[in-house]
Amino acid sequence: MLGRILTSLLPTITAKAHCDLPCGVYDPAQARIEAESVKAIIGKYDASDDDAFRQRCVIIKEQRSELVKHHLWVLWTDYFKPEHLERYPQLHDQFWKATKLAGAGGTKGSMDAEVAQQLLDKIEEIATIFRETKKA
Amino acid sequence: MLGRILTSLLPTITAKAHCDLPCGVYDPAQARIEAESVKAIIGKYDASDDDAFRQRCVIIKEQRSELVKHHLWVLWTDYFKPEHLERYPQLHDQFWKATKLAGAGGTKGSMDAEVAQQLLDKIEEIATIFRETKKA
Amino acid sequence: MLGRILTSLLPTITAKAHCDLPCGVYDPAQARIEAESVKAIIGKYDASDDDAFRQRCVIIKEQRSELVKHHLWVLWTDYFKPEHLERYPQLHDQFWKATKLAGAGGTKGSMDAEVAQQLLDKIEEIATIFRETKKA
Amino acid sequence: MLGRILTSLLPTITAKAHCDLPCGVYDPAQARIEAESVKAIIGKYDASDDDAFRQRCVIIKEQRSELVKHHLWVLWTDYFKPEHLERYPQLHDQFWKATKLAGAGGTKGSMDAEVAQQLLDKIEEIATIFRETKKA
Amino acid sequence: MLGRILTSLLPTITAKAHCDLPCGVYDPAQARIEAESVKAIIGKYDASDDDAFRQRCVIIKEQRSELVKHHLWVLWTDYFKPEHLERYPQLHDQFWKATKLAGAGGTKGSMDAEVAQQLLDKIEEIATIFRETKKA
Amino acid sequence: MLGRILTSLLPTITAKAHCDLPCGVYDPAQARIEAESVKAIIGKYDASDDDAFRQRCVIIKEQRSELVKHHLWVLWTDYFKPEHLERYPQLHDQFWKATKLAGAGGTKGSMDAEVAQQLLDKIEEIATIFRETKKA
Numbered sequence: 035m036l037g038r039i040l041t042s043l044l045p046t047i048t049a050k051a052h053c054d055l056p057c058g059v060y061d062p063a064q065a066r067i068e069a070e071s072v073k074a075i076i077g078k079y080d081a082s083d084d085d086a087f088r089q090r091c092v093i094i095k096e097q098r099s100e101l102v103k104h105h106l107w108v109l110w111t112d113y114f115k116p117e118h119l120e121r122y123p124q125l126h127d128q129f130w131k132a133t134k135l136a137g138a139g140g141t142k143g144s145m146d147a148e149v150a151q152q153l154l155d156k157i158e159e160i161a162t163i164f165r166e167t168k169k170a
Numbered sequence: 171m172l173g174r175i176l177t178s179l180l181p182t183i184t185a186k187a188h189c190d191l192p193c194g195v196y197d198p199a200q201a202r203i204e205a206e207s208v209k210a211i212i213g214k215y216d217a218s219d220d221d222a223f224r225q226r227c228v229i230i231k232e233q234r235s236e237l238v239k240h241h242l243w244v245l246w247t248d249y250f251k252p253e254h255l256e257r258y259p260q261l262h263d264q265f266w267k268a269t270k271l272a273g274a275g276g277t278k279g280s281m282d283a284e285v286a287q288q289l290l291d292k293i294e295e296i297a298t299i300f301r302e303t304k305k306a
Numbered sequence: 307m308l309g310r311i312l313t314s315l316l317p318t319i320t321a322k323a324h325c326d327l328p329c330g331v332y333d334p335a336q337a338r339i340e341a342e343s344v345k346a347i348i349g350k351y352d353a354s355d356d357d358a359f360r361q362r363c364v365i366i367k368e369q370r371s372e373l374v375k376h377h378l379w380v381l382w383t384d385y386f387k388p389e390h391l392e393r394y395p396q397l398h399d400q401f402w403k404a405t406k407l408a409g410a411g412g413t414k415g416s417m418d419a420e421v422a423q424q425l426l427d428k429i430e431e432i433a434t435i436f437r438e439t440k441k442a
Numbered sequence: 443m444l445g446r447i448l449t450s451l452l453p454t455i456t457a458k459a460h461c462d463l464p465c466g467v468y469d470p471a472q473a474r475i476e477a478e479s480v481k482a483i484i485g486k487y488d489a490s491d492d493d494a495f496r497q498r499c500v501i502i503k504e505q506r507s508e509l510v511k512h513h514l515w516v517l518w519t520d521y522f523k524p525e526h527l528e529r530y531p532q533l534h535d536q537f538w539k540a541t542k543l544a545g546a547g548g549t550k551g552s553m554d555a556e557v558a559q560q561l562l563d564k565i566e567e568i569a570t571i572f573r574e575t576k577k578a
Numbered sequence: 579m580l581g582r583i584l585t586s587l588l589p590t591i592t593a594k595a596h597c598d599l600p601c602g603v604y605d606p607a608q609a610r611i612e613a614e615s616v617k618a619i620i621g622k623y624d625a626s627d628d629d630a631f632r633q634r635c636v637i638i639k640e641q642r643s644e645l646v647k648h649h650l651w652v653l654w655t656d657y658f659k660p661e662h663l664e665r666y667p668q669l670h671d672q673f674w675k676a677t678k679l680a681g682a683g684g685t686k687g688s689m690d691a692e693v694a695q696q697l698l699d700k701i702e703e704i705a706t707i708f709r710e711t712k713k714a
Numbered sequence: 715m716l717g718r719i720l721t722s723l724l725p726t727i728t729a730k731a732h733c734d735l736p737c738g739v740y741d742p743a744q745a746r747i748e749a750e751s752v753k754a755i756i757g758k759y760d761a762s763d764d765d766a767f768r769q770r771c772v773i774i775k776e777q778r779s780e781l782v783k784h785h786l787w788v789l790w791t792d793y794f795k796p797e798h799l800e801r802y803p804q805l806h807d808q809f810w811k812a813t814k815l816a817g818a819g820g821t822k823g824s825m826d827a828e829v830a831q832q833l834l835d836k837i838e839e840i841a842t843i844f845r846e847t848k849k850a
Binding site: 463465505506 | 603616634
C-alpha cells in the first residue's frame with residue numbers, strides 16, 4: 035500500500051527495451067499473439083483426424099509455447115524495474131505461473147483448449163499491469 | 171477496379187496462421203514492434219559516444235531488422251491469398267519494398283532515423299490493407 | 307517485351323549478397339538442396355511403417371520446408387533489383403507461389419511427392435531467371 | 443556455510459529436466475559455463491587493442507550473456523516447484539537479479555570484469571539452493 | 579598410462595574457448611547434460627502410451643541429440659590442438675563416432691536406451707582425455 | 715543451351731543426407747557458398763572506411779564462418795561412412811583443419827582474404843573427395 039502511494043509520486047517511468055540494448059520498446063502483445071496461436075492450434079488438432087497434420091500441430095504448439103515463454107521472460111527481466119516490483123509485489127509469481135502455463139505442465143504438455151485460455155488470461159493480467167506502468 | 175468489385179462479392183475471408191499450420195493468427199504488430207525497436211536503437215546510437223555501446227547498437231539493429239524482414243515475409247506468403255492480390259495488386263511490390271527497407275539498403279545498412287521511419291510507414295500501409303481484409 | 311529490350315541496354319548487373327551485407331554471393335542452389343531433401347524425406351516416409359521414424363520425417367520436413375522459404379525470401383528481397391523486375395515482371399508472383407508451395411498449402415502440409423516436385427520445378431524456373439540475370 | 447558442509451554429507455544427486463518434456467535433467471552448470479565465458483571475454487577485450495578483435499568480443503559477449511539468461515530462465519520456470527518457493531522465498535528475486543546481471547544493466551552493457559564476477563556469484567547462490575533441493 | 583606420463587613432461591596447455599573467440603572456457607559437461615536428457619526422454623517415452631506426449635518425446639530427443647552433436651563438434655574443432663592429436667591419435671575417430679551416435683544411426687533414429695548409454699560412454703571417454711589435457 | 719546438353723551426358727549423381735533423417739541429400743556447395751561470402755565480406759571491409767559498415771562486416775563474417783563450420787561438421791559426421799574413411803584416411807584431418815580455418819584461428823579471427831582463400835581451397839579438396847565417393 036505504502037509502496038503504491040510512494041510510487042505514484044515518482045516521475046514518469048519510460049519503458050526499456052525488449053532488445054536488451056535497451057531500445058525502449060516492449061509489448062506484451064508478442065506473448066499474446068503466440069498464445070493465441072497455441073489456442074488455435076489446439077482447436078485445429080481437435081478438428082482433424084489426419085495423423086501427419088496432428089503431428090504438425092504438436093511440433094508447432096511446442097515452438098509457439100516456447101516463444102510465449104521467451105517473450106514473457108524478456109518482459110519480466112528487461113522491462114520491469116524495482117519500483118514496479120514494489121508497487122506490484124505479485125509480479126514475480128505471475129510471471130512464474132504464466133511461463134509454467136506455457137511449459138510441460140501447461141500448453142506444451144496439454145491438448146486442452148482450457149489450458150491455453152488460462153495462459154491467455156494470465157498474459158492479460160500481466161498486460162494490464164504493463165499498461166498501468168506505462169501510464170504512470 | 172473490377173477486381174475490387176468482384177472480390178467484395180466473395181464470402182468473408184478468415185485469416186490463416188503465422189505459424190504456417192496455419193493456426194489462423196496473424197498480426198502486422200510483430201513487424202511493427204521490431205521496426206520501432208530499430209528506430210529507437212538508432213536514436214540511442216546517435217546519443218552515445220561509447221564505442222562498445224555503439225557496437226551493441228549495430229549488432230542489435232542487425233538482428234531486429236532481420237526480424238522485421240522475417241515477420242513481413244511470413245505475412246506475405248502465409249496470410250495473403252490470391253483474392254487479396256486481386257483486390258490489392260500492389261501488395262507484392264509493397265512487401266518487396268518494405269523488406270528491402272529493412273535490409274542492407276535500408277535499416278541494416280543505415281544509421282538514419284528517417285530510413286527507420288520510412289520502414290514504419292511502409293509497415294503501416296501493409297497493416298492498413300491487412301485490417302481491411304480482416305473486415306471484409 | 308519492351309522492358310526486356312530496354313534492360314538489355316543497361317550496364318552489367320553485379321549480384322548482391324545472401325548475407326545482406328551485401329557480400330555479393332547468391333545461389334538458388336541453397337533453396338534447391340533443401341527442396342530435394344523435402345522430396346527425399348517424403349519418399350522415406352512412404353517407405354516406412356515405423357511410427358517414430360515417420361514422426362521424425364514430419365519434423366524434418368517441416369524444418370527443411372521452412373529453410374526453402376527462407377532461402378527464397380532472401381533471394382527475392384536481397385538479390386533481385388528493380389531492373390530485374392522490369393525485365394521479369396512475373397518474378398514477384400513466382401516467388402510468392404514458390405514460397406507458398408513450401409508452406410502449409412505445399413510441402414509442409416502434404417506428404418505428396420508430386421507437391422515437392424512442383425516446388426522443385428518452381429525453384430528451377432527462378433534459378434533460370436537468376437542465371438540469365440548473372441549473364442546479363 | 444552450514445548448507446555447504448551439510449551438502450558434502452549427502453548421497454549422489456540425480457539431476458532433473460531442462461528440456462521441458464520434462465526429461466528430468468537440470469544443471470546450473472549450463473549458466474555458469476556461459477558466465478565464465480563472459481568473464482574471460484572481458485579479460486581478452488581488455489588485453490587487446492585490435493579493433494576487429496574487440497568487436498568480436500562485444501558480439502560474443504552479447505550472445506553468451508543471452509545464453510546465461512536463457513539457462514537461468516529455464517531453471518527458474520521449469521525446475522523449481524511451489525514447494526521450493528515455499529522453502530526459498532527469495533528464489534524469484536534471485537533469478538530476477540541474476541538475469542538482470544546478464545542483461546543491459548549487467549554483462550551485456552558492461553566491460554567490467556567485476557560485473558561478470560557478480561553474475562558468477564549470483565549463479566553460485568542459485569546453484570547452492572539447487573543442490574540443496576536435490577538432496578531434499 | 580604411457581600417454582599420461584609423457585603428457586606430464588609437456589608444457590602447460592591453456593584451454594581455448596567454446597565461444598570461438600576463444601574465451602578459454604570449454605567443458606564436455608555441455609554435451610553430457612544433453613545426452614543425459616536424451617536418455618531420460620527415451621525412458622519417459624517407453625513409460626507412456628499417450629500419443630501426443632510420445633510425439634513430444636521424438637521432437638525433443640531430436641533437438642537434444644542435435645545439441646550433443648553441436649557441443650562435441652565445437653570441442654573437437656575449437657578446443658583440441660595439434661599437440662593433443664599427437665598424444666591422442668584416436669581423438670578424431672572418437673569424435674566422429676560420438677557424433678554419429680547422436681545422429682540418425684544413433685539417438686536421433688533410435689528409441690533404445692542402450693544407444694543413449696553408448697553415447698554417454700563415448701562422451702565420458704572424451705571427457706577423460708579432456709581432463710588429462712587440462713591437468714597437463 | 716550447350717551447357718544443358720553437356721550435363722545430360724554426365725552420369726547420374728545420387729545425393730546423400732544433410733538433414734540427418736537421413737534424407738539422402740548432401741552437397742559441399744553449402745559450405746562453399748558461405749565461405750565465398752566470407753571472402754567477399756573481407757573484400758568489402760577492406761574497401762570501406764565507414765565504422766558502422768565495418769562492424770556489420772565483422773558481425774556477418776562471424777555468422778557466415780559459423781555456418782561454414784556447421785555445414786562441414788554435418789558433412790563429416792552424417793555423410794561420410796567407414797568405407798570412405800578407409801579409402802580416404804586423411805578425411806578426419808581435412809575436416810578438422812577446414813573447420814579450424816573457419817574459426818578463431820581462421821576466418822573468424824582474421825581480416826586476411828588469403829585465409830578465406832585457404833578455407834575455400836580446403837573445402838574444394840573435400841568436395842573433390844565427395845564427388846569421387848558419389849561416382850564410386
